[in-house]
Amino acid sequence: MPAATRTRWAVIGATSVALVATGCGSSGDGGGSSDAGKTFSYQSSEPQNPLQPANANEVGGGRIIQNLFKGLVDYDPANGQLRNQVADKIDSSDAQTFNVTLKSGWTFHDGTPVKAKNFVDAWNWAATTTNNQINSSWFGDIQGYADVHPKSGAPAKTTMSGLTVVDDTHFTIKLTSKVSYFPYKLGYIAFSPLPDSFFADPTAAGQKPVGNGPYQFVSWDHNSQVVTKTFANYQGVDKPKNGGVVFKMYTTSEAAYADLQSNNLDVMDQVPPSALANYKNDLGDRAIDSPQGAIQNIGFTLYQPEWAGANKAKVRQGLSMAIDRSTITKTVLQGSRMPASAWVAEGVEGYKAGTCGDFCTFNADKAKQLITEGGGVPGNKLLITYNADGGHKEWVDAVCNSIRQSTGVDCVGDPKTDFKTSRAAITGHTINGAFRTGWVQDYPLNANFLADVYKTGAASNDFGYSSPQFDQLANTADQADSITASATGYQSAEAVLAQDFPAIPLWYYRTNSGYSTKVQNVEFDSFGNPAWTQVEVKG
Amino acid sequence: MGSYVLRRVLQMIPVFFGATLLIFLMVYTLPGDPIAAMYGDKAADPATVANLRHKFYLDQPVWKQYLHYMGNVLTLDFGTSFTGRPVSEIMADAFPVTIRLALVAFFFEIVIGLTLGLVSGLKRGSIGDTLVLVLTLVVISIPVFVLGYIAQTVFAINLGWVTATVQDSTDITQLILPGLVLASLSLAYVARLTRTSLGENLRADYIRTATAKGLPRRTIVGRHLLRNSLIPVVTFLGTDLGALMGGAIVTEGIFNIQGVGNILYKAINQKEGPTVVGVVTILVIVYLVASLVVDLLYAVLDPRIRYA
Numbered sequence: 040m041p042a043a044t045r046t047r048w049a050v051i052g053a054t055s056v057a058l059v060a061t062g063c064g065s066s067g068d069g070g071g072s073s074d075a076g077k078t079f080s081y082q083s084s085e086p087q088n089p090l091q092p093a094n095a096n097e098v099g100g101g102r103i104i105q106n107l108f109k110g111l112v113d114y115d116p117a118n119g120q121l122r123n124q125v126a127d128k129i130d131s132s133d134a135q136t137f138n139v140t141l142k143s144g145w146t147f148h149d150g151t152p153v154k155a156k157n158f159v160d161a162w163n164w165a166a167t168t169t170n171n172q173i174n175s176s177w178f179g180d181i182q183g184y185a186d187v188h189p190k191s192g193a194p195a196k197t198t199m200s201g202l203t204v205v206d207d208t209h210f211t212i213k214l215t216s217k218v219s220y221f222p223y224k225l226g227y228i229a230f231s232p233l234p235d236s237f238f239a240d241p242t243a244a245g246q247k248p249v250g251n252g253p254y255q256f257v258s259w260d261h262n263s264q265v266v267t268k269t270f271a272n273y274q275g276v277d278k279p280k281n282g283g284v285v286f287k288m289y290t291t292s293e294a295a296y297a298d299l300q301s302n303n304l305d306v307m308d309q310v311p312p313s314a315l316a317n318y319k320n321d322l323g324d325r326a327i328d329s330p331q332g333a334i335q336n337i338g339f340t341l342y343q344p345e346w347a348g349a350n351k352a353k354v355r356q357g358l359s360m361a362i363d364r365s366t367i368t369k370t371v372l373q374g375s376r377m378p379a380s381a382w383v384a385e386g387v388e389g390y391k392a393g394t395c396g397d398f399c400t401f402n403a404d405k406a407k408q409l410i411t412e413g414g415g416v417p418g419n420k421l422l423i424t425y426n427a428d429g430g431h432k433e434w435v436d437a438v439c440n441s442i443r444q445s446t447g448v449d450c451v452g453d454p455k456t457d458f459k460t461s462r463a464a465i466t467g468h469t470i471n472g473a474f475r476t477g478w479v480q481d482y483p484l485n486a487n488f489l490a491d492v493y494k495t496g497a498a499s500n501d502f503g504y505s506s507p508q509f510d511q512l513a514n515t516a517d518q519a520d521s522i523t524a525s526a527t528g529y530q531s532a533e534a535v536l537a538q539d540f541p542a543i544p545l546w547y548y549r550t551n552s553g554y555s556t557k558v559q560n561v562e563f564d565s566f567g568n569p570a571w572t573q574v575e576v577k578g
Numbered sequence: 579m580g581s582y583v584l585r586r587v588l589q590m591i592p593v594f595f596g597a598t599l600l601i602f603l604m605v606y607t608l609p610g611d612p613i614a615a616m617y618g619d620k621a622a623d624p625a626t627v628a629n630l631r632h633k634f635y636l637d638q639p640v641w642k643q644y645l646h647y648m649g650n651v652l653t654l655d656f657g658t659s660f661t662g663r664p665v666s667e668i669m670a671d672a673f674p675v676t677i678r679l680a681l682v683a684f685f686f687e688i689v690i691g692l693t694l695g696l697v698s699g700l701k702r703g704s705i706g707d708t709l710v711l712v713l714t715l716v717v718i719s720i721p722v723f724v725l726g727y728i729a730q731t732v733f734a735i736n737l738g739w740v741t742a743t744v745q746d747s748t749d750i751t752q753l754i755l756p757g758l759v760l761a762s763l764s765l766a767y768v769a770r771l772t773r774t775s776l777g778e779n780l781r782a783d784y785i786r787t788a789t790a791k792g793l794p795r796r797t798i799v800g801r802h803l804l805r806n807s808l809i810p811v812v813t814f815l816g817t818d819l820g821a822l823m824g825g826a827i828v829t830e831g832i833f834n835i836q837g838v839g840n841i842l843y844k845a846i847n848q849k850e851g852p853t854v855v856g857v858v859t860i861l862v863i864v865y866l867v868a869s870l871v872v873d874l875l876y877a878v879l880d881p882r883i884r885y886a
Contacts, residue, residue: 168625
């Protein structure tokens with residue numbers, strides 16, 4: 040309904056007005072003065088792995104790491120654009136060899152300087168199989184990765200031939216093939232530098248990390264909190280306006296929300312589903328509702344013969360049109376999602392609204408027609424596999440109801456006990472028909488939503504989707520001269536998805552959060568992270 | 579007496595092995611691959627997965643895994659969690675927290691439960707009796723998480739008397755509210771159990787005899803009535819201490835207390851065998867010891883019971 044849309048935008052409007060006001064009045068009496076020495080607390084969860092940069096791919100560890108370490112580049116929280124941090128510049132003439140120049144003056148928290156070798160050593164260490172780093176595949180583009188990380192067995196080498204240290208402030212990265220947007224990947228925490236002391240005892244360093252980021256590690260009281268404080272010699276463009284971040288561990292977000300309401304917690308990660316309906320009333324202008332670079336899809340088992348073939352794309356397009364996205368996002372999902380009109384999430388570099396076209400607009404008659412033209416859903420029955428532990432049941436049921444009512448296809452949800460069981464079923468190809476899938480950006484660029492999911496044989500291509508046309512357009516985009524050209528190239532690859540429809544885009548995620556009365560200037564980026572260093576603690 | 583205790587302790591050994599084996603098998607049969615789950619929505623990298631499986635001994639058949647685990651446990655090494663922390667360290671952090679919470683709850687259970695039971699049991703049919711019956715009925719019929727959220731909203735968020743969650747578990751005053759919530763159900767049972775037991779014994783011959791002898795009421799209630807009436811209550815309290823420790827998952831979640839319940843919940847979610855088996859094994863031992871203590875307490879309360 041338009042009225043509801045207006046309300047939502049109005050709230051965002053109100054938030055930004057408030058932010059502008061505090062920005063102006065930070066030295067005056069209006070928004071309250073801030074104390075740069077005070078810390079604020081953030082809702083976190085116990086890291087699942089030791090605090091090593093390439094070993095954190097869950098939010099608990101990842102958010103702590105990104106504050107303790109800073110890589111060559113990062114993404115501007117305001118617009119998601121790439122900006123230089125430790126890097127002075129990253130040049131390439133052929134999109135395959137990148138020459139990195141570092142700024143001088145950066146040091147680790149232990150006082151040792153950040154040199155080119157700290158990057159090269161860190162990446163080599165993280166890529167080597169024997170070090171068991173969860174994010175090691177991030178280095179897969181670099182020449183020599185196969186030597187340190189063979190498909191199985193022990194690695195032949197411990198250094199990648201593609202990384203060469205020129206001097207203290209220069210090094211080169213040579214890739215196996217052209218990847219024009221490679222600098223975007225470098226903003227990921229796995230590409231952080233490591234101090235020399237790390238390599239002496241990586242296990243100990245994982246418990247007491249020494250980084251080069253805006254905050255330095257103070258203590259890790261397991262299952263309770265990780266305390267950090269501002270690093271005085273931080274050289275980045277985002278100098279902290281507060282004294283540090285305290286990551287408080289919560290098992291349930293309900294408990295965190297109760298703490299937020301009684302001012303024992305300053306910034307939330309995400310409000311619990313039970314509070315979605317009321318949190319804007321509870322928090323007033325301290326409520327946050329901002330876009331996130333994440334999308335929810337329904338994928339199809341294209342590797343099954345009954346779902347292969349060009350005709351079945353029509354069936355999938357029809358099913359997509361049978362889903363009333365705007366009603367479901369407003370009712371069942373309580374406005375915490377935004378209907379999707381493309382396969383790339385809103386706000387990401389290269390995002391183009393409407394790639395999906397009419398197929399993402401609810402139209403029951405057209406849906407029935409397309410499904411009939413495509414020869415119908417096999418057995419007139421659609422199973423949507425999902426994990427029962429992620430709060431997906433409600434919307435899967437709603438999607439199925441929508442499909443059943445508008446097309447008569449017998450659609451039912453197929454819950455698997457938990458996330459890992461459903462993942463095992465999906466990757467093991469033991470499911471039938473359709474499954475819930477999604478993508479959260481690794482970096483805010485459309486290539487990440489497309490190349491990593493829909494390319495033939497891509498690591499997260501669970502559909503068995505293989506389109507020569509898509510692959511060719513994606514490869515061309517990879518070899519483009521600039522990031523902008525590459526993003527445009529990927530837009531044309533995305534258009535192929537509208538024809539083949541390997542997955543139905545449903546909606547984009549939003550950050551529904553809030554903050555206490557003790558802090559101000561809290562804004563969230565498209566990763567769902569607050570702009571940590573910008574948070575001001577009231578004096 | 580001594581040989582009785584020894585026999586009971588020896589009986590614990592097979593129970594200990596049986597319990598650990600069962601729990602181990604249960605964790606093993608949980609669906610899904612815990613290592614692949616570390617990768618979230620992303621595809622797992624096979625080489626690293628194989629390495630990690632080897633590191634955590636998951637690439638062996640289940641019986642070998644169990645023997646390996648038990649071999650380590652006998653040397654008091656409970657294994658390592660996925661985070662790289664020794665499980666014994668995790669338990670050493672969590673158990674004191676839970677024990678404190680359980681003791682606070684236990685205290686309320688005894689003091690409030692017994693008082694309410696006495697009030698209603700000694701004056702059956704009075705207004706006080708009816709009030710206790712209604713109150714306990716209400717508490718028994720409301721699930722503990724509802725009670726917990728209501729208490730949190732009212733006392734922490736609306737009134738601001740306490741912090742919404744426990745900020746420091748060594749501060750007993752912060753444990754009062756969670757302790758009361760945790761104790762609420764058992765407290766109601768204790769009150770009702772005491773009431774019933776008192777009612778039965780009040781009509782017993784020895785009470786009539788004592789009254790006829792002209793003993794003061796205080797002696798009759800304190801020495802004769804209470805002592806005989808407490809046997810079923812003590813049985814309940816003993817086993818309940820174990821339940822308070824292992825069953826605090828919901829309360830610990832609401833008040834964000836990083837105790838055994840929370841550790842267990844997280845470990846089961848991550849299918850982290852060593853932590854689950856370690857924690858549950860300790861809980862089994864707590865139950866066994868508690869029931870032994872209860873049995874021994876019978877002899878103290880009732881001189882007719884003797885252990886050879």
